[in-house]
Amino acid sequence: LLISYSDSDNIGFYGSLPLPGPLYVNASRIAYGTNLRNLDNEEAEFEKTVNTLRLGAHIGIGDLLNSVSVGSVSLNLKNFVDVFVEGGIKSYSFDTSFDNDESFGSVVAGIRYGNANDWEGRIYFDFSKEVKNEETFINYGPCPPEIEICLVDDVVIEFSDDTDIKAVLDITYNATKNFGVLMGFKTSQYLENEVFLGFQLQI
Numbered sequence: 598l599l600i601s602y603s604d605s606d607n608i609g610f611y612g613s614l615p616l617p618g619p620l621y622v623n624a625s626r627i628a629y630g631t632n633l634r635n636l637d638n639e640e641a642e643f644e645k646t647v648n649t650l651r652l653g654a655h656i657g658i659g660d661l662l663n664s665v666s667v668g669s670v671s672l673n674l675k676n677f678v679d680v681f682v683e684g685g686i687k688s689y690s691f692d693t694s695f696d697n698d699e700s701f702g703s704v705v706a707g708i709r710y711g712n713a714n715d716w717e718g719r720i721y722f723d724f725s726k727e728v729k730n731e732e733t734f735i736n737y738g739p740c741p742p743e744i745e746i747c748l749v750d751d752v753v754i755e756f757s758d759d760t761d762i763k764a765v766l767d768i769t770y771n772a773t774k775n776f777g778v779l780m781g782f783k784t785s786q787y788l789e790n791e792v793f794l795g796f797q798l799q800i
Contacts, residue, residue: 600798607795619656623683625649644692645728649703651685658708679709687725689754697754701726707765718768718781727761727787728754761787775799 600610609627616622628646657676687703707721767781775798783791 600800619654621653621655623649623651623653646690648688648690649685651683651703651705653681653683653705655679655681655709677710680707681709681721682706689728689756691754699726699754699756701756711769713771714774716768716770718766720766721764723763723765724760725763726756726759727763727785729757729787757787759786761785763788767793769797 600608607627607629609625611623611625613621613623626646626648629644656679658678658680659676661680683705685703686700688700689698691697703723703725705721705723707719709717709719711717762785764784765781766783767779769777769779771777777797777799779793779795779797781793783793785791
């Protein structure tokens with residue numbers, strides 16, 4: 598179980614469970630734009646949360662390529678990176694009065710390198726729909742008895758018709774068994790390119 602926090606006030610929880618063979622299942626929940634100043638008052642604010650649940654499979658690159666032979670020629674490579682593919686569901690929840698919540702299919706594929714005791718990282722592609730547009734409108738919300746009309750800003754979310762393809766590079770330095778520094782870069786067709794820096798706690 599990992600708990601992470603980034604420089605954009607994003608807080609995430611990640612969990613992974615191994616299954617028989619090369620299979621595993623993982624889940625995550627990330628709150629974006631969290632107002633940490635209100636956490637002590639139990640009034641945490643956030644822009645949106647994104648939840649994922651995926652079934653994955655991984656194999657060492659050496660095991661993958663060594664299983665392929667042409668005639669009498671065979672390979673004997675070491676597993677210096679892992680190849681992984683994950684598929685499942687990705688859901689969005691927004692802190693708005695208007696119901697903008699949606700769920701879509703999600704696929705992640707790439708390579709994983711390094712080890713959990715030092716430097717490790719991933720290079721992968723994330724295929725899923727993404728927020729395309731956020732349109733603000735005036736919502737006539739419920740009013741206190743002494744006020745006749747309440748005008749409240751609300752947001753309508755528009756998702757992309759096509760799948761957004763994100764290319765992601767992340768690197769983690771595991772300073773101790775339970776603490777690491779996370780950094781990386783992400784590109785997107787619908788979102789701004791992002792450089793991120795944060796830390797994670799492993800429980």
